[in-house]
Amino acid sequence: MEIFSSYNLIIGASIIVVLSFWFNGISKKTNIPSVLMLIVLGIILQYVLKYFIADLPNFDGALELLGIVGLIMIVLEAALELELKKSKIIPILKAMAIALIGLIGSAYVAALILHYFIPNMSMQSAWLYATPLSILSSAIIIPSVSGLSAQKKEFHIYESTFSDIMGIMMFYFLIGGLNPAEDSGVAGFAGNIALTIGIALIASYAIILIFQRIKSQAKQFLLIAVLLLLYAIGKKMHLSSLIIILIFGLVIANVKLFFPGKTKIFLESEKIHQIYHELHIITLETAFVVRTFFFVIFGITIVLSSLFNLTVVFVSLLIIASIYLIRFLILKIFFGKDILPQLFIAPRGLITVLLFYAIPKEAQVATFESGILLFVIIATSLVMTWAMIKDKRKMNTPLDEIDEEMRERNEAEDMLHEKQNELDQSPETNKDPTNNATEEDNQILDK
Missing domain, CATH: 1.10.287 (Helix Hairpins)
Structure with a gap:
């Protein structure tokens, strides 16, 4: 186990971060998602490690922890960039509707496919497996759409963020249905969301009013620690904790909206702006590091042989085809002819993997091949890459x-x-x- 000595781990982690930064630069020039490069790096490391040691350690715990922190950082990062104005109400509602219809439609069709083609897969378990495969990856989309027009970029940020949040809420709602004693139905679920929103607003106001009075310069990680604490406690109380993170990000990014009229006297504008600016930078940096190690470790754990299974290929292609068909119909209804390259920007990623590992043991199906997960993630990312490159070439014409x-x-x-x-x-x-x-x-x- 000398390969896992302290200095070797430091050297390895440092090289991975440097390579990830380099991958980001390549991604901006080529539109190839850096996530794909990180997964490939993880696969290479898998074979390098197997050369030195017979049995690889279990990375499931590290994946789960990195996934949770990465999820929080990604949602917070997205919320900090959402500017709420009256002029943006229609784009926000449109993106929310597209995300919700796409999520439910894709999950339903994917559940039918899994139920029919995977042996011993009940419809209830099929819904649980299909939901992660139906969630857009904001971790891949948000960094990848910077070259699009402002309107299309804004749409993808809204849509992917809402898809993340609603997909996670839907997933845990389905988990609640596994245990009749804990399942409170749609009414209970709606009450849970309302309670979470109330707690989130109170906590957001309290954090802003308290932190603007803290004089210490080193308070940003204290703020992140408080948010992580609120998220974890919310999970223990079976609340939709991600809403707490989303609402805090929206409040601090739009303080003028949430502190109207005379309530502005409670704000110290310069300090609030400083907190927002520093938090935005730290969130970006933390999300970058967490995302880097998550996808590299995921690559290390991948079983490549599962990709060559005919059942895996067939089921994955059916799911992928359903994703783009449903997306085509929805975008056609909402946008008419202008649906490119939006149609093909529908990658799956971090949340798909995270929720897959969160499926309870009582709902797990031994006959389900994890290669389906990997196939869908890689294929949807490659399709997005092709669409972005094609759109970039079109944008660079003389006209x-x-x-x-x-x-x-x-x-x-x-x-x-x-x-x-x-x-x-x-x-x-x-x-x-x-x-x-x-x-x-x-x-x-x-x-």
Whole structure:
């Protein structure tokens, strides 16, 4: 076991982080998800470790812990980027509706496929196995859509975030149905969500008001520790804990909305802005590290031989086909013709793996091949990669460059007209007509 000595682990972990950072750079240039590269790195490490030691240690505990922390960081990261405005109500509701319909529709069809083709798979267990396979991966989508237009990027951030949250809630609702003594039905589930939202709002207000008064510079990890504590306690109380994280992120990212009117006197704006800025950076960094080690360890645990099983390939292809067919119908209804590349941006990832390992023993089916999970994750990621590369090439045509140049010129002219109107309305400017245009304005128009 000399290979797992303290210094070897430090060297290995450091190299993995450096490689992950490099993978991110490659991903931005090629649109190949860094997650795929991390999984491949894990598979390579699996064979390297097997060369030195006969039996690999059990990584299930590490995967579960990293998955939970990564899930919290990803949802918090997404919530911190969601700006709530009246103008965004329709896009948010549309993304939520698409995420919910896509989740339920994909889970239903995948459950039917698993129930029919996997021996000894009851419909109840099939729903539990199908739900993780129906959840979009915000861990893959959010870093991958930065090159899209602002409107499409915003849609994918909303949709993947809602898919994560609603998928997890649906999964644990289904688990509750396994035990009739604990199952409280739809009414109890709705009450649970309402209670969680109430606790989340109270906790969010309390955290903001307390932390803005803490003078210590080292308080961001204290804040993260408090959020992790709230999440874990919420889980122990059978609450939908992820809602606590989501609401806190929304509150601190939109304090003006949640502290209206005279309640703003309780806020110290500069300190709140500083907390938000520092928390955003630490959340990004932590999510990056946790995501890195999660997918590398997942790659180490993969059994590649399962990918060559004919049943695995057939069932996986059926599930993948159903994912894109359902997505095509939903996007066609909501967006009409403009559904590319959104149609193909539907990867599965971290939450799919995390929830798979969270399936209770009483619902587990021995005949289910974990290769289906891996096949769907890899295939949907590759499809997204192909769609993003194709869309990027389309965006770089000469006509698009001309359109972009015209758009920038129009924006410059709009800025100049707005400034001109302000000058016209100013009493001081009206006294001297020669002040209507400045040298700076002329430079803007020249550009």
